Amino acid sequence: MLDKASSIETREIPEGLRAPIDALARVARNLSFTIRRGALGQSLGHEVGENTDGDAQKALDVLADEAFARALSGTGVRWYASEERDTVEPMDADGRFVVAIDPLDGSSNIDVNVSIGTIFSIYDAKDDAEASVLRPASEQIAAGYVIYGPQCQMMLTFGAGVQQYVLDPESDTFRLVDAARTIPEGSSEFAINASNYRHWSKPIRAYIDDCLAGIDGPRGKNFNMRWVASLVAETHRILSRGGIFLYPSDDRSGYERGRLRMVYECAPIAFLIEQAGGAATDSCDPIMGKAASELHARTPFVFGTREKVARVTAYNDLPDQEVSALFGARGLFRA
Numbered sequence: 001m002l003d004k005a006s007s008i009e010t011r012e013i014p015e016g017l018r019a020p021i022d023a024l025a026r027v028a029r030n031l032s033f034t035i036r037r038g039a040l041g042q043s044l045g046h047e048v049g050e051n052t053d054g055d056a057q058k059a060l061d062v063l064a065d066e067a068f069a070r071a072l073s074g075t076g077v078r079w080y081a082s083e084e085r086d087t088v089e090p091m092d093a094d095g096r097f098v099v100a101i102d103p104l105d106g107s108s109n110i111d112v113n114v115s116i117g118t119i120f121s122i123y124d125a126k127d128d129a130e131a132s133v134l135r136p137a138s139e140q141i142a143a144g145y146v147i148y149g150p151q152c153q154m155m156l157t158f159g160a161g162v163q164q165y166v167l168d169p170e171s172d173t174f175r176l177v178d179a180a181r182t183i184p185e186g187s188s189e190f191a192i193n194a195s196n197y198r199h200w201s202k203p204i205r206a207y208i209d210d211c212l213a214g215i216d217g218p219r220g221k222n223f224n225m226r227w228v229a230s231l232v233a234e235t236h237r238i239l240s241r242g243g244i245f246l247y248p249s250d251d252r253s254g255y256e257r258g259r260l261r262m263v264y265e266c267a268p269i270a271f272l273i274e275q276a277g278g279a280a281t282d283s284c285d286p287i288m289g290k291a292a293s294e295l296h297a298r299t300p301f302v303f304g305t306r307e308k309v310a311r312v313t314a315y316n317d318l319p320d321q322e323v324s325a326l327f328g329a330r331g332l333f334r335a
């Protein structure tokens with residue numbers, strides 16, 4: 001069904017959530033247009049300031065944040081929590097929901113015409129603004145992302161599988177193309193920012209060493225590597241053809257808990273990945289059982305097919321001498 005006034009096909013969207021999801025889709029559609037115009041329109045990639053996290057804010061980060069806040073107002077959202085804002089802000093006093101959002105993910109890719117995105121999460125609102133988002137990720141009632149790539153797509157979950165929508169340039173609406181997306185098994189691809197190798201813990205180095213050793217190492221097969229530096233693009237690839245993503249903690253100052261934010265990035269992606277049959281952890285424990293301790297808290301993040309994610313946990317559980325040993329000593333990890 002395509003509701004005439006709607007920017008997204010609504011038949012698989014729970015009725016109570018249609019208004020906020022439609023607002024998110026409407027802004028995503030407009031952002032997709034703005035991004036496609038690039039240098040023909042307004043400048044999007046120049047720095048305009050710094051957010052709470054100390055990250056540089058690009059013009060598109062701010063534009064996206066303001067557009068989502070404007071559009072969500074009046075759609076039943078009581079609280080709005082954005083990566084670009086210091087605090088959770090009030091919206092509709094009688095609203096039922098809280099939306100947590102990374103309005104523009106992958107900001108470093110804006111200027112180079114590589115896929116970027118939007119990530120969001122919805123919970124039932126509580127009376128207290130912060131308590132509405134500082135809660136177990138398992139309490140999300142919806143999560144999704146939009147990828148602004150060669151195609152603009154939206155992935156959504158309401159806790160009963162993952163739905164895939166494509167923005168149809170002819171009708172200018174997000175159209176459902178798959179109501180039950182699952183992660184394919186069997187990929188040999190891993191994604192990690194390997195330039196941080198020297199900063200990682202021993203188990204993470206050992207895991208990657210064993211992938212890099214390929215057919216001659218304990219895994220006995222060759223692997224391929226990808227790093228887009230847009231979480232949405234990595235997630236989309238994994239949902240499309242499998243594999244694993246890692247952004248571990250490391251010993252750089254400020255990276256003791258990795259780089260990615262629990263509320264705005266990891267909780268919603270973990271919800272989607274689990275709903276697609278995969279797993280998501282902080283390299284040991286499931287993200288879905290965890291709650292952020294503060295609004296902009298970070299967490300190490302590992303997700304992908306269950307078997308691959310479990311293997312990273314197993315490396316973390318290895319005794320130190322095993323992790324340090326030569327490949328042969330880790331025979332239990334063959335394949």
Ligand SMILES: O=P(O)(O)OC[C@H]1O[C@](O)(COP(=O)(O)O)[C@@H](O)[C@@H]1O
Nearest residue numbers: 102104105106107108193229230231
């Ligand atoms: O530049 P790095 O350290 O490789 O980090 C890349 C990661 O940072 C992010 O860009 C962070 O997101 P923002 O652009 O929303 O700050 C992720 O999308 C990506 O996975």
Ligand SMILES: [Mg+2]
Nearest residue numbers: 102105106265
């Ligand atoms: Mg991000």
Ligand SMILES: [Mg+2]
Nearest residue numbers: 102103104105
């Ligand atoms: Mg962002």
